[in-house]
Amino acid sequence: MTQPPFDKALPGHFYAVGVGPGAPDLVTLRAARLVQTADVIVAPRSSLAGDSLALAAVRDLLTTQEVIEKTYPMERDNGKTEAFWGEVAGLCADRCARGQSVVQITIGDPLIYSTSSYLLGQLAGQMEAGLIHIVPGISAFQAASSRFGDALTLQEDRLMLMPATDMAEVAAALERCETLVLYKVGPRLPALVELLGARGLLDRARLACRAEQGEGEIYLKDLTTPPAREVGYMSTVIIHLGRKGWA
């Protein structure tokens, strides 16, 4: 569990680096130094996105690094997902074996709904553990809540973070925490609005789209008037259900 210093990317080492929600100044100093000194930057890009959000966040830090953009399939298919990341892992391991330092950049945090987890899973069989490192990053829910200003958790509060995929699961979660954070809202917003409306919770639900990504940011203080147009995949809903407080 010992770690090397993080002041520069070391030859033969791989780093999964969270660059935060998108704003270049929400990158940590550690992430910035690793990106600045890496030989190779691997930047995954969703097949649905025009640009790599992670790359945009660190563009000012790029000089002579080799940048490899990899477009991953935005499909719920484990076979394709594993095949894709297996190939990327092979590339990373090969570059490290040749003595290069490799940084995979990822939007948000590498361990929270991140492509890094797939890559790390595939790398585990190809590189020794001591050469693989992870740098945390600010996740979207933190960026969103910072704009709204309400505590996510205080005292005995429970926070639940989950995707907004299954409304039955969301309904259950509403009973089990003080703050519910939903990721990947996108096309499920109408169903979510219906559920929250039936529970009288529309005024407790805040919506952020592309928080801290500079362009196309939306912040809605509640969902009593839901957005007219469709919100994207990068949308977060934060529902403040109450406070548990000290007993």
Added chain:
Amino acid sequence: MTQPPFDKALPGHFYAVGVGPGAPDLVTLRAARLVQTADVIVAPRSSLAGDSLALAAVRDLLTTQEVIEKTYPMERDNGKTEAFWGEVAGLCADRCARGQSVVQITIGDPLIYSTSSYLLGQLAGQMEAGLIHIVPGISAFQAASSRFGDALTLQEDRLMLMPATDMAEVAAALERCETLVLYKVGPRLPALVELLGARGLLDRARLACRAEQGEGEIYLKDLTTPPAREVGYMSTVIIHLGRKGWA
């Protein structure tokens, strides 16, 4: 919901700034710039702690800023807590009214079990909203999981974050998520070990104490052999219960 640029702390503005888990290089660029350019740094310190952890994380960024350390009562008493933070809020509002820029630094993220939430609550009545800003920071569970390397959430996984105060609540949470993160473990570790042992979950529970704080860091990959000595308040247990996966 518009924000001013964050390249420097502005006169008359207040910033609640998360400085991350403790390592100086896990501070974001935004936090670093605000700390560097603030007139006044307010650094809360627990009455049980020798030093302000937040101050240690940004010590290299301090030059001529006035640093005000405030020792808060480490007691579960809402009256005392509100009185203390009301006084700190008065001080911050007064300095801002006089045209100074004020940064309150806090370990971790300002909205996750943080003193900032108390201060922000009290400030709301004393300053206009447009002058109050929040900067997110890396929280302890992100620092801890980065060292262990397992995904916190992937695909349909649910993550629950809560304090380890009440073992009946912890037991319920074990059934309701794929990853359970417990904060404030400290003296409840023996009770937690008993609960997890009875459920056969000791080998799925990782423990981090003072993650990324430089001194006294402990990382245990499982709890089958619990730590011999008492762990502190700044301890995080991450229990990996399974994966939900795509349907």
